[in-house]
Amino acid sequence: MKILVFGSINIDLTFFVDHLVTPGETIASTGLLKSAGGKGANQAAALAKAGLPVYMAGKIGADGEFLLTLLNSYGVNTDQVIRYEGATGQAIIQIDKNRQNGIFLFGGGNRAVTAEEIHAVIEVFDRGDLIVLQNEISHLGEIMKAAGRRGLRICFNPSPYTQAVEELPLDLVDLFFVNEIEGAAMASAPAEALPAVLDKLTGRFPRAEIILTAGKEGAYYGSGKIREQAAVLDVPVVDTVGAGDTFTGYFIAARCKNLSVGDAMRAASKAASLAVSRKGAMEAIPLAGEVF
Ligand code: RIB
Numbered sequence: 001m002k003i004l005v006f007g008s009i010n011i012d013l014t015f016f017v018d019h020l021v022t023p024g025e026t027i028a029s030t031g032l033l034k035s036a037g038g039k040g041a042n043q044a045a046a047l048a049k050a051g052l053p054v055y056m057a058g059k060i061g062a063d064g065e066f067l068l069t070l071l072n073s074y075g076v077n078t079d080q081v082i083r084y085e086g087a088t089g090q091a092i093i094q095i096d097k098n099r100q101n102g103i104f105l106f107g108g109g110n111r112a113v114t115a116e117e118i119h120a121v122i123e124v125f126d127r128g129d130l131i132v133l134q135n136e137i138s139h140l141g142e143i144m145k146a147a148g149r150r151g152l153r154i155c156f157n158p159s160p161y162t163q164a165v166e167e168l169p170l171d172l173v174d175l176f177f178v179n180e181i182e183g184a185a186m187a188s189a190p191a192e193a194l195p196a197v198l199d200k201l202t203g204r205f206p207r208a209e210i211i212l213t214a215g216k217e218g219a220y221y222g223s224g225k226i227r228e229q230a231a232v233l234d235v236p237v238v239d240t241v242g243a244g245d246t247f248t249g250y251f252i253a254a255r256c257k258n259l260s261v262g263d264a265m266r267a268a269s270k271a272a273s274l275a276v277s278r279k280g281a282m283e284a285i286p287l288a289g290e291v292f
Pocket of ligand 1: 008010011012036037038039042090091103136241242243244245281282
C-alpha cells in the first residue's frame with residue numbers, strides 16, 4: 001500500500017509578537033523564523049518521521065526548492081511535486097506572548113494545481129492506496145473524485161474550513177480529521193459540546209471514521225457507535241502551529257503499523273504534544289523514536 005499526501009507546501013514566516021496585530025496597527029516583532037510548512041507537507045513529514053514511506057504531490061516555484069530538500073531528508077518521495085514559474089505558497093504567522101497564533105496564506109503553487117496535473121498524479125496510485133488531503137489546494141473535489149474512481153482510500157482534513165468544503169464529495173471520505181471549530185461547523189452544533197459534535201458527524205458520515213481534535217481537551221474518535229478518547233501531555237507550549245498536522249500524520253502512521261485505534265490516538269496525541277513544545281511546524285514534528 002502506498003500513501004500519497006496531495007496538498008500544500010508553504011514557506012512559513014513566523015513573527016513573534018506581543019499581541020496579534022489589530023486593524024490599522026503596526027507593531028514590532030521580537031523574532032522572525034523562516035521555516036518549512038504547509039498542511040500537506042507537514043502531514044507528509046509527520047508520516048515519514050513516524051517511519052512510513054510516503055509520496056508528496058503539490059506544486060512549488062523555484063523559491064521552494066529548500067522545502068523539497070527538507071522533505072527528502074525525512075524520507076518523503078517528492079517525485080510527484082510539480083515545478084512552475086510562479087511563487088511557492090506562503091504563510092505569514094503571528095505568535096503572541098500567550099502562544100496564540102493568527103495566520104494568513106498566499107496560495108501560490110498550491111492554488112495553481114490543474115485538473116490535468118491531478119489526473120497524472122492519481123494514475124501513479126492503485127486501489128487500496130491511501131490519499132491524504134487538506135483544504136489548501138485547488139481542485140480538491142476533482143482530486144477526491146479521481147481518487148475515488150481509482151479505488152484509493154481518502155483521508156481528509158478540511159482545514160482551513162470554508163463553506164466551500166460543503167460542496168465537496170464528502171461521502172467519498174473514509175477518515176476525517178477535524179478540529180473543534182471545523183467539526184462544529186460541519187455538524188451544525190456548538191463547539192463546546194464535543195461528544196454531541198462527534199455523534200452528529202458519525203450520523204452525517206455513517207461510513208467514515210471521525211477524529212475530532214480539541215487542543216488541550218485532547219482528541220476524540222468516532223465510527224458508528226464506537227468511541228475512543230485520548231488526553232494531551234502536559235508540556236510547556238511554545239508554538240502550536242502544525243500540531244494538528246502532526247496528529248494526523250502520526251495517527252495514520254500508527255494505524256498503518258497496526259496499532260489499535262486507542263493506541264494510535266495516544267501516539268498521535270503524544271506526537272502533537274511534543275510538537276507544540278518546539279518552534280516551527282515541520283521541523284518541530286518529533287521522530288518515531290520519541291513517540292512509539
Ligand atoms: O497547519 C499549519 C500550517 O498551516 C502552517 O505550516 C502553514 O503553512 C499553514 O498552511
